[in-house]
Amino acid sequence: MTQTLTPAREPGSAPGAGERRKEGGPRDSAPAVVLENLGKRFGAGPAVLENVSATVAQGEFVALLGASGCGKSTLLNIIAGLDVPTSGALEVPSDGAAFMFQDSSLFPWLSAAGNVELALKLRGVGRAERTVRARELLELVNLGHAADKRPHELSGGMRQRVALARSLAQDRAVLLMDEPFAALDAITRELLHNELERVWRETGRTIIFVTHNVREAVRLGQRVLLLSSRPGTVVAEWDVSDEHRTNAGAAGELTAGITARLREEIRRHA
Amino acid sequence: MTQTLTPAREPGSAPGAGERRKEGGPRDSAPAVVLENLGKRFGAGPAVLENVSATVAQGEFVALLGASGCGKSTLLNIIAGLDVPTSGALEVPSDGAAFMFQDSSLFPWLSAAGNVELALKLRGVGRAERTVRARELLELVNLGHAADKRPHELSGGMRQRVALARSLAQDRAVLLMDEPFAALDAITRELLHNELERVWRETGRTIIFVTHNVREAVRLGQRVLLLSSRPGTVVAEWDVSDEHRTNAGAAGELTAGITARLREEIRRHA
Amino acid sequence: MPETPTATLPAGGSAEDLRTLEAGLDSLQSEPARRRRLDLSRILLPLAALLVLVLAWQFYVTLGLRRRDQVPGPLDVLGSLGLLWQEGTAQEAIWTSLQRGVVGFAISIAVATPIGLLLSQVRVLRRAFGPLVSGLQVLPSVAWVPAAIIWFGLSDATVYFVMFMGAIPSIINGLISGVDQIPPQYRRVGRILGASRWEMALHVVLPAALPGYVGGLKQGWAFSWRSLMAAEIIAMGGTLGFGLGSLLEQGRQLADMGVVMSAILVILFVGIAVELLVFAPVEKRLLRGRGLLAGSTR
Amino acid sequence: MPETPTATLPAGGSAEDLRTLEAGLDSLQSEPARRRRLDLSRILLPLAALLVLVLAWQFYVTLGLRRRDQVPGPLDVLGSLGLLWQEGTAQEAIWTSLQRGVVGFAISIAVATPIGLLLSQVRVLRRAFGPLVSGLQVLPSVAWVPAAIIWFGLSDATVYFVMFMGAIPSIINGLISGVDQIPPQYRRVGRILGASRWEMALHVVLPAALPGYVGGLKQGWAFSWRSLMAAEIIAMGGTLGFGLGSLLEQGRQLADMGVVMSAILVILFVGIAVELLVFAPVEKRLLRGRGLLAGSTR
Amino acid sequence: ATANNNSAKNDAVTQTGAAATLRLGYFPNVTHAPAIAGLQEGIFARDLGTTKLTAQVFNAGPSAIEALNAGAIDAAYLGPNPAINAYAKSSGASLRIIAGAASGGAQLVVKPSITSAAQLKGKVLATPQLGGTQDVALRSWLAGRGLKTTPVGGGDVTINPTGNAQTLKLFQDGKLDGAWLPEPWASRLVLQAGAKVLVNEADLWHEGQFSTTVLVVNKAFLDAHPQTVEALLKGHVDSIRWLDAHQREAAAVINAGLKDAAGQPLAPDVMDRALAGLAFSPDPLAATFPELLAHGVAAGVAGPADIKGIFDLAPLNKVLKAAGQKPVPAAGLGTQ
Numbered sequence A, B: 001m002t003q004t005l006t007p008a009r010e011p012g013s014a015p016g017a018g019e020r021r022k023e024g025g026p027r028d029s030a031p032a033v034v035l036e037n038l039g040k041r042f043g044a045g046p047a048v049l050e051n052v053s054a055t056v057a058q059g060e061f062v063a064l065l066g067a068s069g070c071g072k073s074t075l076l077n078i079i080a081g082l083d084v085p086t087s088g089a090l091e092v093p094s095d096g097a098a099f100m101f102q103d104s105s106l107f108p109w110l111s112a113a114g115n116v117e118l119a120l121k122l123r124g125v126g127r128a129e130r131t132v133r134a135r136e137l138l139e140l141v142n143l144g145h146a147a148d149k150r151p152h153e154l155s156g157g158m159r160q161r162v163a164l165a166r167s168l169a170q171d172r173a174v175l176l177m178d179e180p181f182a183a184l185d186a187i188t189r190e191l192l193h194n195e196l197e198r199v200w201r202e203t204g205r206t207i208i209f210v211t212h213n214v215r216e217a218v219r220l221g222q223r224v225l226l227l228s229s230r231p232g233t234v235v236a237e238w239d240v241s242d243e244h245r246t247n248a249g250a251a252g253e254l255t256a257g258i259t260a261r262l263r264e265e266i267r268r269h270a
Numbered sequence C, D: 001m002p003e004t005p006t007a008t009l010p011a012g013g014s015a016e017d018l019r020t021l022e023a024g025l026d027s028l029q030s031e032p033a034r035r036r037r038l039d040l041s042r043i044l045l046p047l048a049a050l051l052v053l054v055l056a057w058q059f060y061v062t063l064g065l066r067r068r069d070q071v072p073g074p075l076d077v078l079g080s081l082g083l084l085w086q087e088g089t090a091q092e093a094i095w096t097s098l099q100r101g102v103v104g105f106a107i108s109i110a111v112a113t114p115i116g117l118l119l120s121q122v123r124v125l126r127r128a129f130g131p132l133v134s135g136l137q138v139l140p141s142v143a144w145v146p147a148a149i150i151w152f153g154l155s156d157a158t159v160y161f162v163m164f165m166g167a168i169p170s171i172i173n174g175l176i177s178g179v180d181q182i183p184p185q186y187r188r189v190g191r192i193l194g195a196s197r198w199e200m201a202l203h204v205v206l207p208a209a210l211p212g213y214v215g216g217l218k219q220g221w222a223f224s225w226r227s228l229m230a231a232e233i234i235a236m237g238g239t240l241g242f243g244l245g246s247l248l249e250q251g252r253q254l255a256d257m258g259v260v261m262s263a264i265l266v267i268l269f270v271g272i273a274v275e276l277l278v279f280a281p282v283e284k285r286l287l288r289g290r291g292l293l294a295g296s297t298r
Numbered sequence E: 001a002t003a004n005n006n007s008a009k010n011d012a013v014t015q016t017g018a019a020a021t022l023r024l025g026y027f028p029n030v031t032h033a034p035a036i037a038g039l040q041e042g043i044f045a046r047d048l049g050t051t052k053l054t055a056q057v058f059n060a061g062p063s064a065i066e067a068l069n070a071g072a073i074d075a076a077y078l079g080p081n082p083a084i085n086a087y088a089k090s091s092g093a094s095l096r097i098i099a100g101a102a103s104g105g106a107q108l109v110v111k112p113s114i115t116s117a118a119q120l121k122g123k124v125l126a127t128p129q130l131g132g133t134q135d136v137a138l139r140s141w142l143a144g145r146g147l148k149t150t151p152v153g154g155g156d157v158t159i160n161p162t163g164n165a166q167t168l169k170l171f172q173d174g175k176l177d178g179a180w181l182p183e184p185w186a187s188r189l190v191l192q193a194g195a196k197v198l199v200n201e202a203d204l205w206h207e208g209q210f211s212t213t214v215l216v217v218n219k220a221f222l223d224a225h226p227q228t229v230e231a232l233l234k235g236h237v238d239s240i241r242w243l244d245a246h247q248r249e250a251a252a253v254i255n256a257g258l259k260d261a262a263g264q265p266l267a268p269d270v271m272d273r274a275l276a277g278l279a280f281s282p283d284p285l286a287a288t289f290p291e292l293l294a295h296g297v298a299a300g301v302a303g304p305a306d307i308k309g310i311f312d313l314a315p316l317n318k319v320l321k322a323a324g325q326k327p328v329p330a331a332g333l334g335t336q
Ligand SMILES: Nc1ncnc2c1ncn2[C@@H]1O[C@H](COP(=O)(O)OP(=O)(O)OP(=O)(O)O)[C@@H](O)[C@H]1O
Pocket: A042, A045, A048, A066, A067, A068, A069, A070, A071, A072, A073, A074, A075, A102, B146, B149, B152, B153, B154, B155, B156, B157, B158, B183
């Protein structure tokens, strides 16, 4: 399957610096998610997604970038099975995917711990273990002290962290994250980057995450996909090598390259 | 009033690089917002804010930084008159403040244009002018094409931009913004930074905005305030000079300094 | 482990072909087409359910557990209904009741909505009169009959008064409970936008509470209609028109189950028609406009 | 232009002083204290409203527009009520009705809730039976009396049956309209968390719809209670216990407005008590738990 | 506030002259035959002359009394007990009985297996209304045979006061053992449900006569328009005379009236049996009223009341005299 992967490209868009660098590693294993020429249109409106093709290998960590309103959340929804594409086909694990939504989407009638526990309960975790595990997860996101608070008593960033804990409480092979750190301060964000990376390495989950922070994409992703706007298509992709991870200069260069490409995409529509 | 401004400082916390540099400019005019020893506590819980003192001059552009859950939104709510402090006093313009909330808080029964128009209507703008003005504001945030969509048909970033347009539709002297650009991609964010700065210069509004992006704070703010956590107090402030605006190196240095101070604050609580 | 839940990849063909095919698929999926299909099932399914009930009824009658004059079969009732129709009694009763029901309900809404808004916005009034309204809501219609006769004699005003006392507290309570569920953030936004108390009620509270309010109206309609039936039993003919309530009571007084069942069927039918033709479309539109329709079974 | 809306800066004193003062202020403002104060106004305000109404009534009577036996004054009614109390009739009627009301309502909830959940979750059932339920809701209680008597004779079962047919459709409809207003995002989260249909109903739909459902229950209670009153008129005394509905009807039959008004007052009082003691606290707790209380007048 | 102002308006316009309209209430019931025949044959309209007649059909006593009390109707055919109640509760301000209409026509009908009073022990019987004429009669009859009852249903015999139509169904279903009913329900139970007559109420009264239906007027109306009340009484007397004179047609005419008012006629055999048990006469049998009241008090369903003055039979006697008939007595309970 990996062989057939040819990201759709707008004709005439030259590949930017660092693009299409292929690598070995996790991507050689069986694909976890395969998208083939996906198209999506709401009602009779214009196409939101068109010809989106991509393959995500098992255990891969993919970052999804794109202008505001380009269709990233829509794509994640389709992958999660919450929405159906208007055209095209997709392959996803039959047990679905864990999903951290863009808005935290906590249940207002449950406390922070209750929200996390519900995820564990619906997964079949026993009562005693649930309490312990939920507490651990909340500690992980630095919210041990707010376990008993209701969502309306939490700040925006705290709610987002509870949602993160909840999505980690699910043990699905695929984890979709929609701007998971948008409402967090730089330092908390950095801490959680490390935690997320640790969880990823330990559990070998496949993670697709959306972010507007190009540095975050380069920091976490093994691969970065760029979605164009109206309609959304994968117009470019970059592999993030180990060099980018260790060498700040290389990372900065890649970040600059991606940002430039993003700017170009947006300019096309302005 | 400006003379009496002595930001409360945790004993033992040494001022970081660039801190407390005082300057002339707008801060010499009459203060628009004065906070004196504000304290806030929800019910019988621990104090969220304690001894918050600050003065914001008329026409000043102030950035508010702080860890997630430190009380920034609570402080803005108090300034806007939506919440009452448990102790302390504050002075605010009698006509209240415009407020862009952390969640976009659009009315789901109105279209994007309808939401902006309602703000104009409640301000007393006539029907014909409303339509034109709302359209202009939506164009300003690059959402001319989505004017007729309902909030649930908009992406997260689009909703945030509609909220921005709505807050600009109000003509209050003070504008409070709670993480206004959090859900936007880097490029759109940059464009809107410029627009916001233009509006600020043209109208001379007093703006207090919360952000987690230190570079954004330095890019836009004339002054940066740092709030500590549990309880929230103003522990440090930096003036952003013209040099920081023109010289990328100086800006980077200031950003690094602020980030270091922020990290220190968070470490104290970890 | 990976499977293909949706395998609708169009097979081959040029890009142009593909695009037209896609457009075709899209237009099939677009809103108006779907809406029409749904509407048919909205009519057919209730009819099917009704049919099943009628068959069950016929079956029960066929069992012969009860004498035929006590539990008439569907055909007997149809005959009875046909007779009433021929005489014009049925039409007259439906027309009189429907007219009263619509007028009375409209007036109830007009009276109850401002009161409900006021109570839900002003805490002191709410505290003082809220329990009273709930108390009035549980008063049976018949409690109002003596007072209505004293004040209005045997005129249509009496019927309307009894209806109002049934419908108005219910609508007020529905509106209040709708308002109570509004996220407080909406009011805060309203305040920030500088809404006066009146503007807040009109531009924020009322639209925000609308879905709950319409649910309350449905209950209010049920209260009005039932109160109307109760009021129509006070007296028959003369200065008071002959409505469905009168028909039902007449059947009961004569121990004529055919007439009783006919009246029940007609009332049921009117109720279902009002639900299908008035409330269902309104609710659907409301929910659709707010994006609450996805996943709902409406 | 700047003004000082809140100028509560504690005047001077050492930091320690300040802190204790603050703690004192805080504990005064804390939840339990506030709750107790509010509860008093919750009792006193309705009483005040009632007092005003009673005074208005007395004034109307004093005007002498009507004969005293037709429109008795508050004191006459009090006398009449006192008499009923002495005889034990009032207590018996209240006790009988309240018992039936509570039992019948509890059973109605137990029956209606699963049906409502099922209808709200399964589209075909909703389409098929939803309109029927709305139709049943508008059927007046009296329509069920002949059928109930045929099936159950003059026993308490008849009374309960009439009550159920009034309350169950109303509770079902209340639950359905509560479910319709759930933001679709909650269901999506439920699906993502891997909830089965049953878990979805139990852990997502029901709690999410709870505030709307409780509003529906309130209307359902009104329906039950009113249906009960209607059912208690079927037969007075004999094999059927003597309830408030019977008392009201007896008053009417004996042309004794004192008894009629006494019955009305008692029914009203029971309604208000149920609202204040049962629904108000439940609603308040629900709303508070979800952060919907801020800005509400509840 | 339209209907009830009517009598007041009449006051103002023609102090003691004829009222512009007369609103007459009655039940679609064979015991109200004088009203039905009078309306059906146009007798009232003829005798009332310029006064317009509006007829109002009621289903149940309470609304009729409430309407009369409120002035929404001016005159009504009622059972004697509701009339007594209304008079007593208003201390005489509400109404006057101005004539009788029907007497007789009430029976205790039971399952064929029951043949004696003793067999009623532990049985369930029905009456139309708690404290009503038949209810009181049943209770005092049972008491006379050593069977105790209480108003709330206890005692040797359970009494269920319930609507007549329900009684028919319950009896058909075997859920009742018998009922003390007025016509036409006694006949319907006998002819349509196989019941047997155990007691004919007529046997319990002096000369077999007891009042079943009386004609009452609103007191204010009587004071304001004695002339119209006389005209009404003339129509009433004429109607009774017509019923006596046309015994063969009466059934058909009453059934036509029932069809108009209630939507359905009675079965011919029921009608015939019912009419056979009833007697129509303008005499309200005033002498039986104190006994009626005493029975109620004894049975514990009514309080002692003063009904002196409930009758105003002077206009009736004037009409009767003009028609060459015997005057009727008020038995010391009012003018005659
Ligand atoms: N239910 C809907 N009906 C109609 N249009 C919709 C709907 N949902 C999304 N859209 C449109 O689809 C487009 C993509 O939305 P989406 O939420 O996927 O954007 P996004 O890439 O996640 O943006 P952001 O970064 O701002 O969150 C937007 O233009 C939006 O208006």
